[in-house]
Amino acid sequence: MKKQYLWFILIGLMLAGCELEQIPVSTTSKSAVFGSESGLKLYANSFYSILPQGNTRQDAMSDYLAVKTVPTFVQENAFAPTLSSGWAWGDLRNINYFIVNNTDPKVPESVRKNYMGIARFFRAYFYFNKVIRFGNVPWISKPLDVSDPKLYGGRDNRTVVMDSVLADINYACENISTTNDNTRSLVTKWVAYAFKSRMCLFEGTFRKYHTELGLTSSANTWLDEAAIAAKKVIDEGGYSLNTSGGLGKSYRQVFINPSPLGNEVLLASVMDLALNKLHDANWYWTSGTYGDKASFIRSFINTYLKLDGTPFTSTAGYETMTFMEEVKDRDLRLKQTIRLGDYKRISGGVEIPGPPVFSYTFTGYQPIKWALDDMYYDTRDLNINSIALFRYAEVLLNYAEAKAELGTLTDADWAATIGQLRARGGITNGLTTKPTDIDQYLQSVYFPDITDPVILEVRRERGIELCLEGFRFPDILRWKRGELMNMEWNGFYVPQLVTPLDLNEDGILDVAFYQGTKPSPAVSGVTYVDVSPTVGGKTNPMLLKNNTSGELTWMNNIKRKWEDKMYYYPIPQTDLITNPNLGQNPGW
Amino acid sequence: MLSDRLNFVGDYYIRNTTDMFTIGLTLPAVFGATPPKGNYADLKTKGWEISISWRDKFNVASKPLNYDVRFTLADNKSTITRYNNPDKLLSDYYEGQVIGEIWGYTTEGFFIDQADVDSHAKQSPQMRASPTNLWFPGDIKLLDANKDGFVNIGTNRVSDPGDRKIIGNRSPRYTFGLNLGADWNNFFFSAFLMGVGKQQWYPSTESEIFWGQYNRPYNNIPVFHLGNMWTPENTDAYFPRTMSRAASNATTRELGVAQTKYLQNVAYIKLRNIQLGYNLPQQFASKIHASAMQVYVSGEDLWTYSPLYKIVGRGHIDVENTGPSDQMFTSSNAGDGYNYPMLKSVSFGLSVTF
Numbered sequence: 001m002k003k004q005y006l007w008f009i010l011i012g013l014m015l016a017g018c019e020l021e022q023i024p025v026s027t028t029s030k031s032a033v034f035g036s037e038s039g040l041k042l043y044a045n046s047f048y049s050i051l052p053q054g055n056t057r058q059d060a061m062s063d064y065l066a067v068k069t070v071p072t073f074v075q076e077n078a079f080a081p082t083l084s085s086g087w088a089w090g091d092l093r094n095i096n097y098f099i100v101n102n103t104d105p106k107v108p109e110s111v112r113k114n115y116m117g118i119a120r121f122f123r124a125y126f127y128f129n130k131v132i133r134f135g136n137v138p139w140i141s142k143p144l145d146v147s148d149p150k151l152y153g154g155r156d157n158r159t160v161v162m163d164s165v166l167a168d169i170n171y172a173c174e175n176i177s178t179t180n181d182n183t184r185s186l187v188t189k190w191v192a193y194a195f196k197s198r199m200c201l202f203e204g205t206f207r208k209y210h211t212e213l214g215l216t217s218s219a220n221t222w223l224d225e226a227a228i229a230a231k232k233v234i235d236e237g238g239y240s241l242n243t244s245g246g247l248g249k250s251y252r253q254v255f256i257n258p259s260p261l262g263n264e265v266l267l268a269s270v271m272d273l274a275l276n277k278l279h280d281a282n283w284y285w286t287s288g289t290y291g292d293k294a295s296f297i298r299s300f301i302n303t304y305l306k307l308d309g310t311p312f313t314s315t316a317g318y319e320t321m322t323f324m325e326e327v328k329d330r331d332l333r334l335k336q337t338i339r340l341g342d343y344k345r346i347s348g349g350v351e352i353p354g355p356p357v358f359s360y361t362f363t364g365y366q367p368i369k370w371a372l373d374d375m376y377y378d379t380r381d382l383n384i385n386s387i388a389l390f391r392y393a394e395v396l397l398n399y400a401e402a403k404a405e406l407g408t409l410t411d412a413d414w415a416a417t418i419g420q421l422r423a424r425g426g427i428t429n430g431l432t433t434k435p436t437d438i439d440q441y442l443q444s445v446y447f448p449d450i451t452d453p454v455i456l457e458v459r460r461e462r463g464i465e466l467c468l469e470g471f472r473f474p475d476i477l478r479w480k481r482g483e484l485m486n487m488e489w490n491g492f493y494v495p496q497l498v499t500p501l502d503l504n505e506d507g508i509l510d511v512a513f514y515q516g517t518k519p520s521p522a523v524s525g526v527t528y529v530d531v532s533p534t535v536g537g538k539t540n541p542m543l544l545k546n547n548t549s550g551e552l553t554w555m556n557n558i559k560r561k562w563e564d565k566m567y568y569y570p571i572p573q574t575d576l577i578t579n580p581n582l583g584q585n586p587g588w
Numbered sequence: 589m590l591s592d593r594l595n596f597v598g599d600y601y602i603r604n605t606t607d608m609f610t611i612g613l614t615l616p617a618v619f620g621a622t623p624p625k626g627n628y629a630d631l632k633t634k635g636w637e638i639s640i641s642w643r644d645k646f647n648v649a650s651k652p653l654n655y656d657v658r659f660t661l662a663d664n665k666s667t668i669t670r671y672n673n674p675d676k677l678l679s680d681y682y683e684g685q686v687i688g689e690i691w692g693y694t695t696e697g698f699f700i701d702q703a704d705v706d707s708h709a710k711q712s713p714q715m716r717a718s719p720t721n722l723w724f725p726g727d728i729k730l731l732d733a734n735k736d737g738f739v740n741i742g743t744n745r746v747s748d749p750g751d752r753k754i755i756g757n758r759s760p761r762y763t764f765g766l767n768l769g770a771d772w773n774n775f776f777f778s779a780f781l782m783g784v785g786k787q788q789w790y791p792s793t794e795s796e797i798f799w800g801q802y803n804r805p806y807n808n809i810p811v812f813h814l815g816n817m818w819t820p821e822n823t824d825a826y827f828p829r830t831m832s833r834a835a836s837n838a839t840t841r842e843l844g845v846a847q848t849k850y851l852q853n854v855a856y857i858k859l860r861n862i863q864l865g866y867n868l869p870q871q872f873a874s875k876i877h878a879s880a881m882q883v884y885v886s887g888e889d890l891w892t893y894s895p896l897y898k899i900v901g902r903g904h905i906d907v908e909n910t911g912p913s914d915q916m917f918t919s920s921n922a923g924d925g926y927n928y929p930m931l932k933s934v935s936f937g938l939s940v941t942f
Contacts, residue, residue, distance in 0.1 A: 069719075078721045080713030082840055093620025144619055151616050558720070577677070577744045579616040 035106040040115040043098055047122040048185075050091050051389055053269050054279030054381075056370040058470025060292050064300035064463070066362050066489035066554045067292040073569075074485045076561040081573040081588055086133050089140075095123045097143045110177065117175035120168040121192050127165045128199045131158055132474055135568040135585060139164050154581045159215065162203050166225070169196045173229070184260035184268045184386075190237040191267045193229045194390045197398040200226035202478050205405060209480040210567070223402045230399035234416070239263060239392040247426050252336035254391065255369050258384045266390040273384055280381035281370040287378070288359040295356075296338060296365035296467075298490045298551055299445055303460050304331045309422070309429035313441035319551075323356075323364055323492040324505055332426035333464060339366045341504055346374040355503040355510045358527040362542065362554040363491030364503070364511075369468050388469070393421060397462045404454045409434065414454075418461050425464075446484065482562040491552030494544055500526045513544065513552075563587065598638045604669075605631040613672035614680055628672040629681070635664025641767075653772035660765045663785075676746035684746075688759030690790055691752045692846030693739065694731040698818055698828055701725050708732075714740035714750075717842045718831055726818040726829030728842040728849075741839065756788030756851050758911065774867040776884075783857035789896075789910045790846045793835050797905050797925030798852075802843050805832035812901045826899065856894035856907040862887050865937075873940075880941040887934045906930040 023029060033039035052058060061071045072078045098119045102112055130137045136155040141164070144151055172192040179189050204222030207215040233239065242264040245253040254261050260268035271277050284291035302313050307329045312318060318326065327340040335341055338356075345354040354373075356366040370385070377383050400417040403409035411433045419431035435453045442456050450456050462475065476484055494501075498519050500509035509523055515532040522528060531544050531552075539557040544550045565587025576582055608631065612623035641658035666687040676682040678691055699705050705723045709732030717727040730739045733751040742750030762785025769778040791798035800809045817827045828834065828842065835843035843850065865884025873881040894907040909927040 072719075075721070077712070082713060087617050089618045089620040091620075092618075096620075138618055140618060146612060146615065146619070146623060151619055574679070574744075575617050577679075578614065579618075580743070582616075 034104040056281040062472035063484035065294040067294045070558045074560045076559040081570040084570045084572040087575045113175040114177045117172040121172035124165045124168040185270045193232045197226045197230035201398045206478040226402040233395045256385045260386045264392045265388045269387040271384045279383045281383045282377035285371040295361040295363040304334045311439045401458045489554040595641045600636040603633040630670035633666040637662040651773045655770040658767040688757045690756045692755040695847045695849035696729045711739045715840045760784040761786040778863045780861040789852045789854040793844045795924035799835040802835040853895040859891040878940045882939040
């Protein structure tokens with residue numbers, strides 16, 4: 001009898017214990033994340049780490065900045081696959097996992113589509129940067145399994161990848177429902193359209209000018225898409241250029257304001273003092289030791305127009321004009337980009353003169369675009385100004401360039417885009433009709449193959465308006481003007497040695513150049529810069545063009561050499577060894 | 589026959605560790621995450637230990653002098669017998685690897701002049717001596733073992749390590765110990781020596797205590813560097829032409845890459861403990877109602893010898909501080925001279941037994 005009871009009890013327990021599945025209580029489950037809108041929103045927040053955070057130095061490697069050390073990438077024979085980087089795919093997996101799992105019917109379809117749109121925006125952004133850097137890359141649209149053969153596959157051609165990227169961004173443009181976010185820190189529909197105009201312009205011009213790819217026939221389709229996307233933002237976005245600070249201040253205001261100026265900025269990397277989220281712009285741009293000591297070169301500064309709309313380089317004798325003279329009556333954006341004239345800094349609440357300082361600059365054209373005036377921010381990462389990632393000016397420029405390349409830019413288009421940007425720069429002529437004269441300087445120094453004056457002027461405007469915002473190197477790549485990276489790093493004109501110069505004409509002498517022994521007695525307050533041919537037995541990197549006078553030249557002794565292979569970075573050596581099927585970019 | 593004076597104990601063992609939980613196969617970066625872990629690794633260790641001791645006594649001045657000597661010697665070698673690395677990439681463990689092996693280049697010497705640089709196999713782009721990527725007389729010259737005109741890591745596999753081969757092993761081999769003891773006429777003496785018979789160490793890039801300003805230009809400069817750097821007048825020096833950051837990276841700098849010349853022999857013998865004491869006569873002890881009293885002087889870590897000291901000099905790096913220290917809780921490789929220094933100590937003592 002007892003034995004039978006035992007059997008009953010045993011069987012009963014076994015049946016009751018069948019459900020052995022336990023949900024982990026310390027980690028979240030898929031249904032909690034994908035089954036609610038707040039879960040999707042939280043997940044989507046993780047995508048934003050792909051965007052540049054607190055970075056004002058994205059142009060450190062460009063043709064128009066002279067820096068402390070010549071970047072290894074452009075030094076002759078210095079760069080190699082062992083030094084390459086950027087082959088990181090963790091962000092993509094995060095996005096793909098979301099895309100593949102965002103299928104829970106508990107969330108309404110329109111909400112799911114909105115977040116899917118955001119995810120596909122970021123996938124487009126991710127792949128766009130990979131294509132710029134490496135050219136052909138493998139297209140991966142789902143999180144890979146450990147045994148997936150695609151892990152060891154080869155790379156897909158850029159045509160395949162960019163078509164998929166276009167599909168992604170089109171979906172994002174159509175399905176992201178948010179049209180306005182007051183903090184300017186979330187991706188909205190207009191951000192998606194603005195990004196579409198950026199990437200389509202890149203791809204269209206890249207295919208047009210890189211004829212060796214054999215893709216010129218498809219270039220115009222891309223340029224069309226860029227123009228359409230930009231027009232959507234222009235017509236329906238409700239954005240406008242910032243003019244609230246008045247002439248001479250509104251341009252820079254966009255970059256030094258703590259909160260993003262909502263009329264012009266679509267998306268920004270926003271800082272927050274309370275959360276201790278700050279960046280190092282002042283420290284980077286005003287330090288003698290930290291950062292790259294980056295300054296503009298004269299060849300680029302020469303492209304800033306005079307206030308009457310004529311090229312500065314058309315003035316006779318411009319080559320031997322001193323700094324004090326050449327900065328007068330120029331595009332007002334120049335004084336909002338570099339130190340000149342009556343620029344003042346604030347030290348302990350008191351305004352002090354702010355001429356270029358030769359312990360921070362090699363060329364004399366010291367940038368102030370991102371650096372706040374108050375010297376309090378100079379010592380370490382204390383900057384509170386938000387950094388615009390997408391702004392209306394870029395959309396206007398994308399539109400103008402796409403239409404100019406297509407040959408369909410009208411006078412009205414010109415007035416609405418370049419005209420407005422120049423008006424903010426205080427320029428008085430040439431705002432309403434397209435240019436018809438070719439600026440000889442711009443063409444011969446920068447774009448010898450361009451014969452269309454409209455394209456030349458659009459490129460000039462883009463370089464000036466978007467300087468230091470991270471566009472320059474990709475622009476050089478897509479215009480196929482890599483040779484610009486070999487340009488001499490020249491500074492302002494020095495009429496003679498020893499005599500100190502008063503760079504901002506405030507009566508206080510600022511800098512003097514000498515050779516051999518430092519002049520004695522030294523004038524107090526003057527920075528003395530040695531331009532002797534050799535210093536300590538080695539070639540002096542800081543010299544004057546004609547030895548005792550002429551433009552400053554920096555680092556001519558380190559050879560830079562642009563080769564065609566450099567239009568793409570090489571696949572890093574460790575990654576190539578792990579998967580030889582990736583193949584290497586030609587020439588590396 | 590030997591009347592119990594000689595004692596011998598010997599061991600031989602084979603230990604198989606199976607199914608160790610470790611990372612999965614390193615996947616290409618497009619996977620986008622670290623691979624899941626699993627029971628992927630097996631290890632086999634073979635080793636032996638012997639211990640010989642001799643105990644005897646003889647009379648000195650009609651009092652017995654007891655002495656004993658014990659010598660121990662042990663060795664082991666571990667080999668990986670299973671691991672998730674079918675291509676045998678050297679960036680990970682691989683099947684057949686002896687634990688602790690060091691892959692490196694063979695150093696030929698220094699470049700003598702520009703013609704030497706031009707005619708030698710290209711060491712760029714794999715590595716550089718100076719930031720300009722140019723090589724000058726006085727820089728390190730490595731052997732192009734596979735004669736392909738380049739000095740590099742090949743495809744970083746066991747089958748194609750480029751110009752590298754196994755140049756040493758960082759596991760300690762042939763560890764030994766020697767205990768000596770004696771007592772006579774209430775004096776007692778003991779000494780313990782120990783050491784490692786065979787071990788190599790390649791100073792890692794951040795070992796400031798070895799590389800000095802070859803790692804970072806603002807590091808301290810060790811004394812043994814002075815007068816020991818290549819100059820056109822001093823071409824026979826140990827170190828190459830002075831160049832900061834020459835040892836900053838283990839794959840792309842001329843000194844950071846493991847190579848035969850700078851592979852250090854860190855075998856050593858150390859006098860760990862030596863002690864001399866005296867048992868005080870019974871009448872002293874009984875005065876305080878103790879059963880025994882002893883006074884002694886002992887010294888710890890008083891003397892070390894290692895071939896490493898021929899290079900780095902004495903009193904600078906302790907040979908026991910070259911290997912990693914606390915591996916239990918961190919994977920950091922503290923070692924490389926960064927451990928808390930080994931301290932010599934001499935102590936005097938009084939022992940009272942109640």
